[in-house]
Amino acid sequence: MILILLGPPGAGKGTQCERLVDRYNIVQLSTGEMLRSAVAAGTEMGVKAKEVMDRGELVSDEIVVAIIADRLDEPDCSNGCILDGFPRTVAQAEALDVMLNEKDLVLDCVICIKADEQALFARIEQRAAETGGARSDDNAETLKKRLGVYHEQTAPIKPYYAAKGLLNTVDGMKEIDEVSESIFAILDK
Numbered sequence: 001m002i003l004i005l006l007g008p009p010g011a012g013k014g015t016q017c018e019r020l021v022d023r024y025n026i027v028q029l030s031t032g033e034m035l036r037s038a039v040a041a042g043t044e045m046g047v048k049a050k051e052v053m054d055r056g057e058l059v060s061d062e063i064v065v066a067i068i069a070d071r072l073d074e075p076d077c078s079n080g081c082i083l084d085g086f087p088r089t090v091a092q093a094e095a096l097d098v099m100l101n102e103k104d105l106v107l108d109c110v111i112c113i114k115a116d117e118q119a120l121f122a123r124i125e126q127r128a129a130e131t132g133g134a135r136s137d138d139n140a141e142t143l144k145k146r147l148g149v150y151h152e153q154t155a156p157i158k159p160y161y162a163a164k165g166l167l168n169t170v171d172g173m174k175e176i177d178e179v180s181e182s183i184f185a186i187l188d189k
């Protein structure tokens with residue numbers, strides 16, 4: 001099973017991913033996490049990505065597409081995966097289609113977690129407080145930028161997948177368990 005989990009920053013993609021990983025025995029591929037690892041490791045790509053990430057902007061399509069293409073070839077992806085934070089632009093979605101086709105893989109479902117913007121600010125502030133600022137992009141100013149980028153560059157992938165009949169939307173403002181149940185109901189159909 002190959003899934004895409006879509007939604008604005010702070011919508012709860014990470015939390016829901018953990019549950020999907022357990023239930024369906026698939027791996028989570030988070031481009032944000034992979035980029036943060038590259039930043040922590042101080043690789044050349046990490047150094048470049050950090051500046052962009054701290055501004056709340058998107059790293060180039062080329063970089064993230066290459067990261068995902070390599071990662072999909074790892075043996076732990078053989079049972080499937082959840083793409084968390086990828087694709088984030090229509091160009092990435094198109095590149096993913098080509099990549100899956102080349103690898104003889106099929107995208108099963110896209111789940112969009114809808115969330116209220118005011119609530120997202122509160123959540124990100126809480127996440128920043130709880131993690132002691134572990135993520136340098138978890139603050140109100142960067143969130144505003146990240147939300148703008150989401151609306152401008154990522155939201156247009158919704159009609160892209162709707163046209164393919166793959167898009168499903170869940171209400172991310174409900175309790176975490178309820179959101180999970182809505183996602184399971186879609187996937188178990």
Ligand code: AMP
Pocket residue numbers: 009031032033035052053054056057058059060061064084085086087088092137146
């Ligand atoms: P995330 O953890 O998914 O919120 O991602 C954190 C940051 O990493 C984003 O704000 C971007 O700067 C960068 N990033 C993560 N995934 C992508 C992607 N698919 N395309 C471009 N930039 C990304």
